[in-house]
Amino acid sequence: MPGHLKGDRLPLSIIPYNGRRPSVDPSAFIDPTSRLVGFVKVGRGSAVFYGSVLRAEEGEVWIGEHVAILEHCLVEAPSGVRVTIGDGSLISHRAVVHGASIGRGALVGIGAILLDGAEVGDEAMVAAGTVVPSGFKVEPRSLVAGVPARLVRRLSEDEVNAIESSLEEALRKAERYKQLIKL
Template identity: 40%
Template sequence: MSVHRPGVNIVPIHGHTPQIHETAFIAPGCTIIGNVTIGAGSSVWYNCVLRADVSRIVIGERSNIQDGTVVHCDPERPGDPDGSPCIIGDDVLVGHMAMIHGCRIEDRGFVGLGAIAMNKAVIGSDAMLAAGAMLTEGKVMGPRELWGGRPARLMRELNDAAIMGMRMGVAHYAENAKHHAAAVDEALKS
């Protein structure tokens, strides 16, 4: 499942080596550490860090983690035997420079530019955390909800046009990742 990725730092730790589907695009400059699983057709863009040294990070299929994003998790603690793994579903959009920490993003969820999602927070399916928002620990966003602010709170329900826009974004990133993978391969040949 894992293959060599030129320009990508793949770091095994504590007996865990990142598992990256052969169809996933991992851009040069990324660092992927430990117990990370990345599904088919997903993309991790330039200069992201995914560090699963104390728990696990799972990214589903066709999801994208955009440039400069940091994804981490938290270990088990007294009274919290499960810890805070970071679980990202299928067809998820994570905007540039986001901080995703020990939370769950359900299928088709969206995290805006520079947003923060903290331990045990949940971004529901077809829900959007607005750019710059901070979803604090344990907060749960329902399906199709838009949350914004610091701390984030419910602003409104997303309409069908907004949902369609997010789905178009997923399709765009899946296609664009193929072009970037080819461009990276070509650059390495020269």
């Protein structure tokens, strides 16, 4: 974890568990108030913002490249499960990803909950407050909403581009924070 070690000491946000140690690309931004526990891998150019927790004591959490996990999210891998968040995805404030996987370029809205075995396709959008039940599959380039999640419609090219723009803004902020917060 180059860029995150100070001598032999780990920052408080990086917590090994039973010999399983988080791995963070040196270009990633990990806010000091976040927690990465166990087998968590964070890819190049990604960002984990304030108060978010990524837990994999007995599972695995794989965060792709250029992913933004905004404030107060929980990403947890239950025992024996690999949770994957694909390159270029945006996980909004207070979202919960528990045993679920997310494709590339997707958006998970504020306060959404994804339960065990749920899958979000590439460039798909989960609306704010949506609960995606266990085993539910969100098709690529689609919008789901509701409790439980229901297909609303296909996403337009403009909406897919808006996801990318929102992600880029979050990653720009992460770059600024890296300069302000000395890890």
